[in-house]
Amino acid sequence: MLTELSIHDFAIIDELSLTFHEGLTVLTGETGAGKSIIIDAVQLLAGGRGSVEFVRHGTKKAEIEGLFSIDSRKHPIYKVGRNYGIEISDNMVVLQRTITSGGKSICRVNGKLVTLAILKEFGRTLIDIHSQHETQALMEPENHIDLLDLYDPEVINQAKLAYHQIYERLQTLRKRYKELSENEQEVAHRLDLLTFQMEELEQANLIPNEDDTLEEERSNLANYDRIYVGLQDAYNALYGEQKGIEWLSMSLRALEDNKNYDPFMAKKAEELANHYYMVEELSYDLRNYSDTLQHDPDRLNEIESRLNEINRLKKKYGSTVNEIIDYMGKIQEEIEEITNKDSHLYKLENQIDETKQDAYLEAKQLHDIRKKAAGDLTKEIHYELKDLYLEKATFSIAFASKEDVESDNGINPPPLKLHKNGFDFITFLISTNPGEPLKELNKVASGGELSRIMLALKKIFAKHQGVTSVIFDEVDTGVSGRVAQAIAEKIGHVSEKSQVLCITHLPQVAAMADTHNLIEKVEKDNRTITYVKELSKDETIDELSRMITGAKLTETARQHAKEMLILADSIKQKI
Incomplete structure (x- = not known):
């Protein structure tokens, strides 16, 4: 379920942190208070389309973060995590979405950067958002x-x-x-093009890995002086009078002359002898390799010319010689296919x-x-x-x-x-x-009937899909009376299988809530901001009374609200 939601600089919300609980949470408030903005934020977490319009005026970016608790190791989110190499530990998933004022969208899952498509894949296994637009899609x-x-x-x-x-x-x-x-004409043109390309590539007589081999040889020829001087300096430092090998030989003789007097000296004499012969052999290798080096300006020119030809072909047929050779095989097959x-x-x-x-x-x-x-x-x-x-x-x-x-x-x-x-x-x-x-x-079907059909589908799908959180955004529009009560009870049934967040204007639905959040907007420093308050039982009664009668609270409305809560409790006990 969605446990925590943090929103920063999103639309008219400057900073908002919400804690959600199991069961049914309703969000009520006056029109324009920002109820749907919160659902928009959750929708963006689920991979919905972003817009710079969501970034609060005067700020650089909007940030949304949601913490989801997973209660089953069989939940499909684990498979999605494995597919994209994202570890899910402690049965928790954190989705993050940032939208900058420049229009850039940044998505993260458990701190790892992901594409919007991947975020959407995670989102669809965690959140199912049902809005009036979706009801219209049923049409x-x-x-x-x-x-x-x-x-x-x-x-x-x-x-x-x-x-x-x-x-x-x-x-x-x-x-x-x-x-x-x-189109015989297009096929003929295609054959002419492929034949030309094949002739050009065959004339090049490319050899596998030729570009890498030539690059290495060119590097050796172009740096001949540095390589030769380096080899000579290394060899001369080791071999000759008063050089490295002679000093090693003197050290070896000193140890060997006294090895019979001390086991430690005998052991180190043997170790030094092994190193001495290795260094001596290394010096011979330096000398022999130095003798093989040749300064050949003509060969360097040949290599440069050949590499220029290969680079020209790379621009047309592939980034490496091996890719070009593979391309030759493909066009050979296509030529044969067109010819026959x-x-x-x-x-x-x-x-x-x-x-x-x-x-x-x-x-x-x-x-x-x-x-x-x-x-x-x-x-x-x-x-x-x-x-x-x-x-x-x-x-x-x-x-x-x-x-x-x-x-x-x-x-x-x-x-x-x-x-x-x-x-x-x-x-x-x-x-x-x-x-x-x-x-x-x-x-x-009328609008109210469509809402009921979609709600029936959602209740069924919630049972079959195992979605962590189901969100209803004013799905009760266009209904009243006993139908409103039936919808309230059906949403209550859905909340038994999944966490449900519901924006509603119906007191019947609000009375079924396990948690009731009131959303209001106020002015602060000449700016409009939205805040959310979790209501106590008495505050819930006042809010239900307002939903029944409007702004003015009456004792009759309060009594009606109390009766609705009692009825809702009795219904929930039977679910």
Whole structure:
């Protein structure tokens, strides 16, 4: 769960530190007090899109930091951590996000710098943010397949991965077939270019690692004087009259002449003898290597010329000689492929057919898994909708597919058209009144009904996904009365499986809270700032009264608020 949240210079928040608890935490306050700004901050921690508009006016950067406690070693965050080499110790994860006034975004996970994409991957396993915008996304049928796949993600994602691998290979083969079969003029131009490149590279007669070898030889020739003088100085310091080896020899004789009188001298005489012969052999190596050196200006010019030619080719074909040689192999294959185009097209056709068959089998398996998931999800949604006063609603998940006309080839019936998600096209259908036919959500569902359907989905997904924290941002808009109470109870149910943070204007939802935070804004030094206060029981009663009646508190409203809290307590005991 989200344990600590620290916000600095973010929008109208100068500095804010919040501690969150298990269960349901509600955030209430007047419109414009900054409730949604806090959710925006959490959304940025989860990898949401940043903007310089979030940086508080007059400051250099906005900083957000969140501490998450993980209560299970089986949580998917551990797998994500292993994938990116980020250690998760003490069952805690710290996400950090900094946005500078210049528009730069800096992301960290447990102190390690990461990309925004990696931060988002961590965020999606920790936080599930549900807003009014997401409810609107439920209206778009193209989003329904992703929602269905969230129902049993572990099984479905495994099948999707297997399908995606084959589908990507199929797309690559199709692209190559199209390139080779279409536009004869472009293929001819491509062949001319490849032939020219091949002739140029063959004339160069490149040898593997030639550039490294020549660079080393050039360095030796260019520094001949320094190398030769260095070798001579080293050799002369060791060999000759009154030089290093002669002094070592004198030391050795002194020890050997007296080794019979002292075991220590005998031992050191033997050690020095070994070193003496090693140094003597080293001096011979210096002399012999010095004799092999030749000062050859013509060879140096040849090397410079050859390296210039190689560097010219590097600019066109690769950063090293070995990369250029690899490129030669690739263009040789492509030349052969274009030259024998008909046979290669035939080969590609067979490969495409075989890969398409494999992809179809994987898509069929994915379809079967989705069918089962759709049946189970439909049953659970009906159960949840009854609690949300949509007991007469009928929900269904429709599966459709399209014929692959391009691949018909006289086959009856023609094969199904594959896309990135298999061959399924998913649409959520609903009928909210008895006797009415099932229709797409966007054609029959009102805003309040959509909120209830999405809330039902969230409750189900919270159970299946194991997300650490679920955040509801004014999902109760457009509802009242007994529906509001039903939504409050459903959010309470979600908080039994996951930590829930909820921004609400409904007193029924606020009464269900385990922790009630009031968000207010005040002026300080001619600047507007936001602060958060955790309410006591009496303060909670006052805030609920305000939510019921408006700004003016009455004893009747206070009594009503007390009754709501008593009712909420009784409901929570049954959950």
